[in-house]
Amino acid sequence: MRASDKAYAMLREDIVEWRLPPGTVLGEVEQSQRLGVSRTPLREALARLTADGLTAPHNGRGVVVTPISPETVLALFELRQALECQAASLAAVRGRPEIFRGLRSDFQEAAARLDADPGEDPARRGYYALVARLDAGIDEAAANPYLAQALVNVRLHLARVRRLAKDNPARLRETAGEHATIAAAIASGDPALAAAATKVHLHKSLEHFTTVNHP
Known part of the structure:
Protein backbone atom coordinates (compact mmCIF):
# COMPACT_ATOMS: atom_id res chain seq x y z
CA MET A 1 0.00 0.00 0.00
CA THR A 66 -15.77 19.40 8.88
CA PRO A 67 -18.71 19.91 11.25
CA ILE A 68 -21.94 17.94 11.33
CA SER A 69 -25.03 20.07 11.84
CA PRO A 70 -28.76 19.31 11.59
CA GLU A 71 -28.75 21.21 8.30
CA THR A 72 -25.96 19.11 6.80
CA VAL A 73 -27.65 15.91 7.96
CA LEU A 74 -30.92 17.00 6.33
CA ALA A 75 -29.11 17.76 3.09
CA LEU A 76 -27.40 14.37 3.26
CA PHE A 77 -30.72 12.58 3.72
CA GLU A 78 -32.27 14.50 0.81
CA LEU A 79 -29.51 13.19 -1.44
CA ARG A 80 -29.66 9.76 0.17
CA GLN A 81 -33.37 9.44 -0.57
CA ALA A 82 -32.92 10.29 -4.24
CA LEU A 83 -30.04 7.85 -4.68
CA GLU A 84 -31.15 4.93 -2.51
CA CYS A 85 -34.77 4.91 -3.68
CA GLN A 86 -33.58 4.84 -7.28
CA ALA A 87 -31.05 2.09 -6.52
CA ALA A 88 -33.70 -0.05 -4.80
CA SER A 89 -36.09 0.50 -7.70
CA LEU A 90 -33.49 -0.62 -10.24
CA ALA A 91 -32.51 -3.59 -8.07
CA ALA A 92 -36.13 -4.77 -8.02
CA VAL A 93 -36.15 -4.84 -11.82
CA ARG A 94 -32.64 -6.16 -12.44
CA GLY A 95 -31.75 -8.19 -9.37
CA ARG A 96 -32.03 -11.88 -8.56
CA PRO A 97 -35.01 -12.38 -6.22
CA GLU A 98 -33.45 -15.30 -4.35
CA ILE A 99 -30.57 -13.11 -3.16
CA PHE A 100 -32.92 -10.60 -1.57
CA ARG A 101 -35.19 -13.28 -0.13
CA GLY A 102 -32.10 -14.61 1.63
CA LEU A 103 -31.23 -11.13 2.90
CA ARG A 104 -34.78 -10.71 4.21
CA SER A 105 -34.38 -13.90 6.24
CA ASP A 106 -30.99 -12.76 7.49
CA PHE A 107 -32.44 -9.47 8.73
CA GLN A 108 -35.25 -11.29 10.49
CA GLU A 109 -32.66 -13.43 12.27
CA ALA A 110 -30.61 -10.33 13.08
CA ALA A 111 -33.65 -8.75 14.72
CA ALA A 112 -34.02 -11.85 16.89
CA ARG A 113 -30.36 -11.68 17.92
CA LEU A 114 -30.74 -8.02 18.82
CA ASP A 115 -33.75 -8.96 20.94
CA ALA A 116 -31.77 -11.68 22.69
CA ASP A 117 -28.65 -9.55 23.27
CA PRO A 118 -29.78 -5.91 23.47
CA GLY A 119 -26.85 -3.53 23.36
CA GLU A 120 -24.25 -6.26 22.88
CA ASP A 121 -21.41 -5.29 20.54
CA PRO A 122 -21.27 -8.63 18.62
CA ALA A 123 -24.95 -8.34 17.70
CA ARG A 124 -24.45 -4.75 16.58
CA ARG A 125 -21.36 -5.55 14.54
CA GLY A 126 -23.15 -8.43 12.86
CA TYR A 127 -26.09 -6.20 12.09
CA TYR A 128 -23.97 -3.46 10.48
CA ALA A 129 -22.09 -6.08 8.45
CA LEU A 130 -25.46 -7.31 7.20
CA VAL A 131 -26.47 -3.76 6.23
CA ALA A 132 -23.24 -3.53 4.23
CA ARG A 133 -24.18 -6.78 2.45
CA LEU A 134 -27.58 -5.37 1.54
CA ASP A 135 -25.98 -2.18 0.23
CA ALA A 136 -23.53 -4.20 -1.86
CA GLY A 137 -26.32 -6.44 -3.15
CA ILE A 138 -28.42 -3.46 -4.20
CA ASP A 139 -25.44 -1.80 -5.90
CA GLU A 140 -24.64 -4.94 -7.84
CA ALA A 141 -28.25 -5.55 -8.84
CA ALA A 142 -28.85 -1.93 -9.87
CA ALA A 143 -25.88 -2.29 -12.25
CA ASN A 144 -25.28 1.46 -12.54
CA PRO A 145 -21.64 2.33 -11.74
CA TYR A 146 -22.33 6.07 -11.57
CA LEU A 147 -25.09 5.57 -9.03
CA ALA A 148 -22.92 3.18 -7.02
CA GLN A 149 -20.03 5.68 -6.94
CA ALA A 150 -22.32 8.46 -5.75
CA LEU A 151 -23.55 6.21 -2.95
CA VAL A 152 -19.98 5.49 -1.80
CA ASN A 153 -19.53 9.10 -0.68
CA VAL A 154 -22.99 9.31 0.87
CA ARG A 155 -22.39 6.17 2.94
CA LEU A 156 -19.03 7.50 4.10
CA HIS A 157 -20.74 10.50 5.66
CA LEU A 158 -23.58 8.38 7.00
CA ALA A 159 -21.08 6.25 8.92
CA ARG A 160 -19.97 9.39 10.75
CA VAL A 161 -23.55 10.55 11.36
CA ARG A 162 -24.48 7.13 12.79
CA ARG A 163 -22.11 7.70 15.71
CA LEU A 164 -23.82 11.01 16.41
CA ALA A 165 -27.29 9.47 16.21
CA LYS A 166 -26.64 7.38 19.35
CA ASP A 167 -28.29 4.22 18.02
CA ASN A 168 -30.03 2.20 20.70
CA PRO A 169 -31.17 -1.44 20.76
CA ALA A 170 -34.84 -0.55 20.20
CA ARG A 171 -34.03 1.50 17.10
CA LEU A 172 -31.69 -1.19 15.77
CA ARG A 173 -34.48 -3.76 16.04
CA GLU A 174 -36.77 -1.40 14.13
CA THR A 175 -34.21 -0.85 11.39
CA ALA A 176 -33.66 -4.60 11.07
CA GLY A 177 -37.37 -4.95 10.33
CA GLU A 178 -37.25 -2.03 7.89
CA HIS A 179 -34.32 -3.55 6.03
CA ALA A 180 -36.11 -6.90 5.89
CA THR A 181 -39.07 -5.09 4.30
CA ILE A 182 -36.79 -3.42 1.75
CA ALA A 183 -35.20 -6.75 0.83
CA ALA A 184 -38.63 -8.38 0.49
CA ALA A 185 -39.87 -5.53 -1.71
CA ILE A 186 -36.86 -5.86 -4.01
CA ALA A 187 -37.35 -9.64 -4.14
CA SER A 188 -40.96 -9.09 -5.23
CA GLY A 189 -39.76 -7.36 -8.39
CA ASP A 190 -41.92 -4.29 -7.74
CA PRO A 191 -39.80 -1.14 -8.23
CA ALA A 192 -42.40 1.22 -6.74
CA LEU A 193 -42.74 -0.94 -3.63
CA ALA A 194 -38.95 -1.15 -3.23
CA ALA A 195 -38.61 2.63 -3.49
CA ALA A 196 -41.48 3.16 -1.03
CA ALA A 197 -39.99 0.77 1.54
CA THR A 198 -36.66 2.56 1.26
CA LYS A 199 -38.31 5.96 1.65
CA VAL A 200 -40.11 4.85 4.84
CA HIS A 201 -36.83 3.59 6.33
CA LEU A 202 -35.01 6.83 5.52
CA HIS A 203 -37.84 8.94 6.97
CA LYS A 204 -37.75 6.99 10.23
CA SER A 205 -33.95 7.18 10.40
CA LEU A 206 -33.97 10.95 9.97
CA GLU A 207 -36.77 11.27 12.50
CA HIS A 208 -34.72 9.25 15.00
CA PHE A 209 -31.65 11.43 14.45
CA THR A 210 -33.69 14.61 14.91
CA THR A 211 -35.33 13.34 18.09
CA VAL A 212 -32.08 12.19 19.68
CA ASN A 213 -30.16 15.36 18.90
CA HIS A 214 -33.01 17.83 19.49
CA PRO A 215 -35.22 16.36 22.23
Whole structure:
Protein backbone atom coordinates (compact mmCIF):
# COMPACT_ATOMS: atom_id res chain seq x y z
CA MET A 1 0.00 0.00 0.00
CA ARG A 2 1.33 3.43 -0.91
CA ALA A 3 2.13 5.79 1.95
CA SER A 4 -0.56 8.24 0.82
CA ASP A 5 -3.18 5.46 0.69
CA LYS A 6 -2.19 4.31 4.17
CA ALA A 7 -2.41 7.83 5.58
CA TYR A 8 -5.76 8.42 3.87
CA ALA A 9 -7.25 5.18 5.20
CA MET A 10 -6.07 5.82 8.75
CA LEU A 11 -7.26 9.43 8.84
CA ARG A 12 -10.60 8.55 7.27
CA GLU A 13 -11.21 5.84 9.88
CA ASP A 14 -10.22 8.21 12.69
CA ILE A 15 -12.70 10.81 11.41
CA VAL A 16 -15.56 8.36 10.87
CA GLU A 17 -15.02 6.81 14.32
CA TRP A 18 -14.85 10.26 15.96
CA ARG A 19 -11.30 9.79 17.20
CA LEU A 20 -10.78 13.02 15.23
CA PRO A 21 -14.03 14.89 15.95
CA PRO A 22 -15.40 17.85 13.98
CA GLY A 23 -13.27 20.95 14.42
CA THR A 24 -10.01 19.06 14.86
CA VAL A 25 -7.18 20.76 12.96
CA LEU A 26 -4.98 18.29 11.08
CA GLY A 27 -1.61 20.00 10.79
CA GLU A 28 0.89 18.53 8.37
CA VAL A 29 3.77 18.30 10.84
CA GLU A 30 1.71 16.74 13.62
CA GLN A 31 -0.07 14.22 11.41
CA SER A 32 3.01 13.17 9.46
CA GLN A 33 4.73 12.38 12.76
CA ARG A 34 1.67 10.61 14.19
CA LEU A 35 1.14 8.44 11.11
CA GLY A 36 4.80 7.86 10.33
CA VAL A 37 4.69 9.21 6.77
CA SER A 38 6.44 12.08 5.06
CA ARG A 39 4.61 15.33 4.34
CA THR A 40 4.22 14.73 0.59
CA PRO A 41 2.02 11.60 0.86
CA LEU A 42 0.25 13.21 3.83
CA ARG A 43 -0.69 16.19 1.64
CA GLU A 44 -2.12 13.76 -0.92
CA ALA A 45 -4.17 12.08 1.81
CA LEU A 46 -5.46 15.40 3.15
CA ALA A 47 -6.43 16.48 -0.37
CA ARG A 48 -8.47 13.28 -0.80
CA LEU A 49 -10.22 13.83 2.54
CA THR A 50 -11.10 17.36 1.45
CA ALA A 51 -12.45 16.04 -1.86
CA ASP A 52 -14.60 13.62 0.20
CA GLY A 53 -15.96 16.52 2.23
CA LEU A 54 -14.55 15.16 5.50
CA THR A 55 -12.08 18.04 5.87
CA ALA A 56 -11.75 21.62 4.67
CA PRO A 57 -8.78 24.01 4.28
CA HIS A 58 -7.87 25.79 7.50
CA ASN A 59 -6.04 29.12 7.44
CA GLY A 60 -3.20 27.76 5.34
CA ARG A 61 -2.30 25.35 8.15
CA GLY A 62 -3.38 21.90 7.10
CA VAL A 63 -7.09 21.14 7.17
CA VAL A 64 -9.90 20.95 9.72
CA VAL A 65 -12.43 18.15 10.19
CA THR A 66 -15.77 19.40 8.88
CA PRO A 67 -18.71 19.91 11.25
CA ILE A 68 -21.94 17.94 11.33
CA SER A 69 -25.03 20.07 11.84
CA PRO A 70 -28.76 19.31 11.59
CA GLU A 71 -28.75 21.21 8.30
CA THR A 72 -25.96 19.11 6.80
CA VAL A 73 -27.65 15.91 7.96
CA LEU A 74 -30.92 17.00 6.33
CA ALA A 75 -29.11 17.76 3.09
CA LEU A 76 -27.40 14.37 3.26
CA PHE A 77 -30.72 12.58 3.72
CA GLU A 78 -32.27 14.50 0.81
CA LEU A 79 -29.51 13.19 -1.44
CA ARG A 80 -29.66 9.76 0.17
CA GLN A 81 -33.37 9.44 -0.57
CA ALA A 82 -32.92 10.29 -4.24
CA LEU A 83 -30.04 7.85 -4.68
CA GLU A 84 -31.15 4.93 -2.51
CA CYS A 85 -34.77 4.91 -3.68
CA GLN A 86 -33.58 4.84 -7.28
CA ALA A 87 -31.05 2.09 -6.52
CA ALA A 88 -33.70 -0.05 -4.80
CA SER A 89 -36.09 0.50 -7.70
CA LEU A 90 -33.49 -0.62 -10.24
CA ALA A 91 -32.51 -3.59 -8.07
CA ALA A 92 -36.13 -4.77 -8.02
CA VAL A 93 -36.15 -4.84 -11.82
CA ARG A 94 -32.64 -6.16 -12.44
CA GLY A 95 -31.75 -8.19 -9.37
CA ARG A 96 -32.03 -11.88 -8.56
CA PRO A 97 -35.01 -12.38 -6.22
CA GLU A 98 -33.45 -15.30 -4.35
CA ILE A 99 -30.57 -13.11 -3.16
CA PHE A 100 -32.92 -10.60 -1.57
CA ARG A 101 -35.19 -13.28 -0.13
CA GLY A 102 -32.10 -14.61 1.63
CA LEU A 103 -31.23 -11.13 2.90
CA ARG A 104 -34.78 -10.71 4.21
CA SER A 105 -34.38 -13.90 6.24
CA ASP A 106 -30.99 -12.76 7.49
CA PHE A 107 -32.44 -9.47 8.73
CA GLN A 108 -35.25 -11.29 10.49
CA GLU A 109 -32.66 -13.43 12.27
CA ALA A 110 -30.61 -10.33 13.08
CA ALA A 111 -33.65 -8.75 14.72
CA ALA A 112 -34.02 -11.85 16.89
CA ARG A 113 -30.36 -11.68 17.92
CA LEU A 114 -30.74 -8.02 18.82
CA ASP A 115 -33.75 -8.96 20.94
CA ALA A 116 -31.77 -11.68 22.69
CA ASP A 117 -28.65 -9.55 23.27
CA PRO A 118 -29.78 -5.91 23.47
CA GLY A 119 -26.85 -3.53 23.36
CA GLU A 120 -24.25 -6.26 22.88
CA ASP A 121 -21.41 -5.29 20.54
CA PRO A 122 -21.27 -8.63 18.62
CA ALA A 123 -24.95 -8.34 17.70
CA ARG A 124 -24.45 -4.75 16.58
CA ARG A 125 -21.36 -5.55 14.54
CA GLY A 126 -23.15 -8.43 12.86
CA TYR A 127 -26.09 -6.20 12.09
CA TYR A 128 -23.97 -3.46 10.48
CA ALA A 129 -22.09 -6.08 8.45
CA LEU A 130 -25.46 -7.31 7.20
CA VAL A 131 -26.47 -3.76 6.23
CA ALA A 132 -23.24 -3.53 4.23
CA ARG A 133 -24.18 -6.78 2.45
CA LEU A 134 -27.58 -5.37 1.54
CA ASP A 135 -25.98 -2.18 0.23
CA ALA A 136 -23.53 -4.20 -1.86
CA GLY A 137 -26.32 -6.44 -3.15
CA ILE A 138 -28.42 -3.46 -4.20
CA ASP A 139 -25.44 -1.80 -5.90
CA GLU A 140 -24.64 -4.94 -7.84
CA ALA A 141 -28.25 -5.55 -8.84
CA ALA A 142 -28.85 -1.93 -9.87
CA ALA A 143 -25.88 -2.29 -12.25
CA ASN A 144 -25.28 1.46 -12.54
CA PRO A 145 -21.64 2.33 -11.74
CA TYR A 146 -22.33 6.07 -11.57
CA LEU A 147 -25.09 5.57 -9.03
CA ALA A 148 -22.92 3.18 -7.02
CA GLN A 149 -20.03 5.68 -6.94
CA ALA A 150 -22.32 8.46 -5.75
CA LEU A 151 -23.55 6.21 -2.95
CA VAL A 152 -19.98 5.49 -1.80
CA ASN A 153 -19.53 9.10 -0.68
CA VAL A 154 -22.99 9.31 0.87
CA ARG A 155 -22.39 6.17 2.94
CA LEU A 156 -19.03 7.50 4.10
CA HIS A 157 -20.74 10.50 5.66
CA LEU A 158 -23.58 8.38 7.00
CA ALA A 159 -21.08 6.25 8.92
CA ARG A 160 -19.97 9.39 10.75
CA VAL A 161 -23.55 10.55 11.36
CA ARG A 162 -24.48 7.13 12.79
CA ARG A 163 -22.11 7.70 15.71
CA LEU A 164 -23.82 11.01 16.41
CA ALA A 165 -27.29 9.47 16.21
CA LYS A 166 -26.64 7.38 19.35
CA ASP A 167 -28.29 4.22 18.02
CA ASN A 168 -30.03 2.20 20.70
CA PRO A 169 -31.17 -1.44 20.76
CA ALA A 170 -34.84 -0.55 20.20
CA ARG A 171 -34.03 1.50 17.10
CA LEU A 172 -31.69 -1.19 15.77
CA ARG A 173 -34.48 -3.76 16.04
CA GLU A 174 -36.77 -1.40 14.13
CA THR A 175 -34.21 -0.85 11.39
CA ALA A 176 -33.66 -4.60 11.07
CA GLY A 177 -37.37 -4.95 10.33
CA GLU A 178 -37.25 -2.03 7.89
CA HIS A 179 -34.32 -3.55 6.03
CA ALA A 180 -36.11 -6.90 5.89
CA THR A 181 -39.07 -5.09 4.30
CA ILE A 182 -36.79 -3.42 1.75
CA ALA A 183 -35.20 -6.75 0.83
CA ALA A 184 -38.63 -8.38 0.49
CA ALA A 185 -39.87 -5.53 -1.71
CA ILE A 186 -36.86 -5.86 -4.01
CA ALA A 187 -37.35 -9.64 -4.14
CA SER A 188 -40.96 -9.09 -5.23
CA GLY A 189 -39.76 -7.36 -8.39
CA ASP A 190 -41.92 -4.29 -7.74
CA PRO A 191 -39.80 -1.14 -8.23
CA ALA A 192 -42.40 1.22 -6.74
CA LEU A 193 -42.74 -0.94 -3.63
CA ALA A 194 -38.95 -1.15 -3.23
CA ALA A 195 -38.61 2.63 -3.49
CA ALA A 196 -41.48 3.16 -1.03
CA ALA A 197 -39.99 0.77 1.54
CA THR A 198 -36.66 2.56 1.26
CA LYS A 199 -38.31 5.96 1.65
CA VAL A 200 -40.11 4.85 4.84
CA HIS A 201 -36.83 3.59 6.33
CA LEU A 202 -35.01 6.83 5.52
CA HIS A 203 -37.84 8.94 6.97
CA LYS A 204 -37.75 6.99 10.23
CA SER A 205 -33.95 7.18 10.40
CA LEU A 206 -33.97 10.95 9.97
CA GLU A 207 -36.77 11.27 12.50
CA HIS A 208 -34.72 9.25 15.00
CA PHE A 209 -31.65 11.43 14.45
CA THR A 210 -33.69 14.61 14.91
CA THR A 211 -35.33 13.34 18.09
CA VAL A 212 -32.08 12.19 19.68
CA ASN A 213 -30.16 15.36 18.90
CA HIS A 214 -33.01 17.83 19.49
CA PRO A 215 -35.22 16.36 22.23
